[in-house]
Amino acid sequence: MFSDLSPADLDTFADMVQYRRYPRGAFIFNQHETGSAMYLLAAGRVKVSLASPDGKELALNYLEAPAHFGEMSLVDSEPRSADVIAVTDVELFSLDARDLSAAIQLNPKLALSLIATLSRRLRHTIARLEDMAFHDATHRVMRVMLNVATASYESRGVPVIQGLTHYDIATLAGTSRETASRIISSLAREEVVATKGRKIVVDLIRLRERLEGK
Amino acid sequence: MFSDLSPADLDTFADMVQYRRYPRGAFIFNQHETGSAMYLLAAGRVKVSLASPDGKELALNYLEAPAHFGEMSLVDSEPRSADVIAVTDVELFSLDARDLSAAIQLNPKLALSLIATLSRRLRHTIARLEDMAFHDATHRVMRVMLNVATASYESRGVPVIQGLTHYDIATLAGTSRETASRIISSLAREEVVATKGRKIVVDLIRLRERLEGK
DNA sequence: GGCACACTGTGATGGATATCACACGGCGCG
DNA sequence: CGCGCCGTGTGATATCCATCACAGTGTGCC
Numbered sequence: 138m139f140s141d142l143s144p145a146d147l148d149t150f151a152d153m154v155q156y157r158r159y160p161r162g163a164f165i166f167n168q169h170e171t172g173s174a175m176y177l178l179a180a181g182r183v184k185v186s187l188a189s190p191d192g193k194e195l196a197l198n199y200l201e202a203p204a205h206f207g208e209m210s211l212v213d214s215e216p217r218s219a220d221v222i223a224v225t226d227v228e229l230f231s232l233d234a235r236d237l238s239a240a241i242q243l244n245p246k247l248a249l250s251l252i253a254t255l256s257r258r259l260r261h262t263i264a265r266l267e268d269m270a271f272h273d274a275t276h277r278v279m280r281v282m283l284n285v286a287t288a289s290y291e292s293r294g295v296p297v298i299q300g301l302t303h304y305d306i307a308t309l310a311g312t313s314r315e316t317a318s319r320i321i322s323s324l325a326r327e328e329v330v331a332t333k334g335r336k337i338v339v340d341l342i343r344l345r346e347r348l349e350g351k
Numbered sequence: 352m353f354s355d356l357s358p359a360d361l362d363t364f365a366d367m368v369q370y371r372r373y374p375r376g377a378f379i380f381n382q383h384e385t386g387s388a389m390y391l392l393a394a395g396r397v398k399v400s401l402a403s404p405d406g407k408e409l410a411l412n413y414l415e416a417p418a419h420f421g422e423m424s425l426v427d428s429e430p431r432s433a434d435v436i437a438v439t440d441v442e443l444f445s446l447d448a449r450d451l452s453a454a455i456q457l458n459p460k461l462a463l464s465l466i467a468t469l470s471r472r473l474r475h476t477i478a479r480l481e482d483m484a485f486h487d488a489t490h491r492v493m494r495v496m497l498n499v500a501t502a503s504y505e506s507r508g509v510p511v512i513q514g515l516t517h518y519d520i521a522t523l524a525g526t527s528r529e530t531a532s533r534i535i536s537s538l539a540r541e542e543v544v545a546t547k548g549r550k551i552v553v554d555l556i557r558l559r560e561r562l563e564g565k
Numbered sequence: 566g567g568c569a570c571a572c573t574g575t576g577a578t579g580g581a582t583a584t585c586a587c588a589c590g591g592c593g594c595g
Numbered sequence: 596c597g598c599g600c601c602g603t604g605t606g607a608t609a610t611c612c613a614t615c616a617c618a619g620t621g622t623g624c625c
Contacts, residue, residue, distance in 0.1 A: 189485035197477065209470040212463060218477045241462070245455065248462035249426060255469040256423040262476045263401070263411065263432045269483040270525045271403040274582070302602065311484045313583055318603060488612070516572065527613055532574060548621070
C-alpha cells in the first residue's frame with residue numbers, strides 16, 4: 138500500500154526520528170490508545186487490525202517494509218483507530234507530531250506524500266466497506282485471495298497465497314474461519330485455486346472472471 | 352465532518368477556482384468517473400454515497416457548507432470512489448489538481464488542512480467498517496441516529512432528526528428500509544426516541560446507554 | 566381542501582452465514 | 596521420528612435480516 142518517501146526524505150529528518158525494534162507478536166500500539174507519533178516501518182511485516190469486544194477480529198491490512206502507519210495521529214489527537222501488531226520481528230523509526238511541521242518546512246513534498254498515502258488508504262477502506270455492504274462472503278473471500286495472489290505475482294512471479302491461515306483470510310474478508318474454509322474448498326473443487334499443503338495457488342484469470350461474473 | 356479552511360485561505364487561490372451551481376438532485380460526480388478537481392462546498396448540502404449494481408445504496412456521509420470533497424483525486428488519478436449528489440441546491444468552487452501544488456506553495460497550511468480532513472474521514476470510514484463487521488442492524492441504526500441527533504443538538508440545541516426518511520437512515524446504517532423502520536418503531540415503543548410525524552426526537556442519554564450497554 | 570404519491574408499519578418467508586461440534590491432517594519441536 | 600497442537604474440512608442448527616407484500620398515513624401541490 139506504500140510509499141513515496143525517498144531516501145533523501147529520510148535523511149531530511151534523520152535526527153527527529155527514533156529507532157525501535159519489536160519482536161514477532163508484539164503490539165506496536167493499540168486501538169483507543171492515544172499517541173502522537175507516526176511510524177516508518179524499516180524492516181518486517183505488521184498487521185493493522187480491529188478487535189471486537191467479544192473476541193472477533195477484522196484485519197484492515199498487512200504492511201511490509203518500507204511503509205508507514207499511524208499518520209492520522211500527527212494532525213489530531215484522537216485515539217488510534219486500530220491495533221498494529223508485528224507479524225515478524227520488526228524494525229522501525231518513530232516520528233513525533235511535534236516534529237512534523239518542521240519536517241514539512243524542510244520538505245513540502247512530504248506533505249504531498251502523506252496526502253497520497255491517506256488517499257490510497259481511504260479509497261481502500263471505502264472499497265472494503267462497499268464489499269461488506271453489497272457482497273456476500275464468497276465474493277469477499279475471492280477478492281482477498283485475488284489481492285494477495287496478485288501482489289505475490291507482481292513481486293515474485295507466482296500467484297501464490299502462503300503464510301496466511303484460513304483464519305487470517307477470514308479476518309481480511311470479514312467472515313468466519315469456517316465460512317472462509319468452505320469457500321476455499323469449493324473454489325478448489327471448481328479448480329479456480331489449487332491447494333498444495335498449506336499453500337494456495339491461484340488461477341488469476343479464472344478468479345477474476347468469477348469476481349466479475351457474479 | 353469539516354473544515355479548517357479560513358476565508359484567508361480562500362482568498363489565496365481565488366483566481367484558481369471556478370464557481371458552479373447545481374440544482375437539487377443533480378450528480379456533482381459519479382463513482383468510477385475520472386476527474387482531477389476537488390470541490391469547495393459554499394452553500395447547500397450534498398450526499399456522498401455508493402450504489403451497487405443491483406440498485407442498493409450505501410451513504411457514506413452528508414456534507415453541509417462549508418466543506419470540501421473530492422480531494423483524493425488531487426494526488427492520484429484514480430477514479431472517484433463515490434457518487435456525490437446535491438441534496439439541496441448547491442453552490443461550490445472547483446479547484447483543479449494542476450493548481451494544487453501552487454496553492455500549497457502559497458499556503459502550506461492548506462496541506463495540513465487536507466491531511467486533517469483525510470484523517471478524519473479515514474477514521475470515520477474505519478469506524479463504519481468496524482460497525483458493519485461487528486455489530487447488528489439495531490446497533491448501526493442507533494449509532495446513525497445518535498450521530499445525527501448529536502449534530503442537531505450541537506448546532507440547534509435540539510436532538511432532533513428531520514429531513515431524513517427511514518430509507519435515508521437505512522442507507523447510512525447499511526441495512527434495509529424495512530429493518531430500519533422496525534428498529535425505529537421498537538425504540539419508540541421503549542421511549543428511547545419519540546416520533547412526531549416525520550420527525551424523530553432523540554433521548555441522547557438513553558440512546559447512548561443502549562449503545563454502550565449492548 | 567382534497568387527491569396523489571411518497572413514506573411508514575408490520576407480517577410472512579427464505580436464504581446466507583455464524584456458531585457449535587467434532588474428525589482428520591500435517592508440521593514442528595523435543 | 597513420533598506426539599501434540601494448530602490448522603483444516605464439513606455436518607447440523609439457529610438466527611438475523613433481506614425481501615415480498617400490502618395496508619395505513621402524512622404532506623405537499625394544484
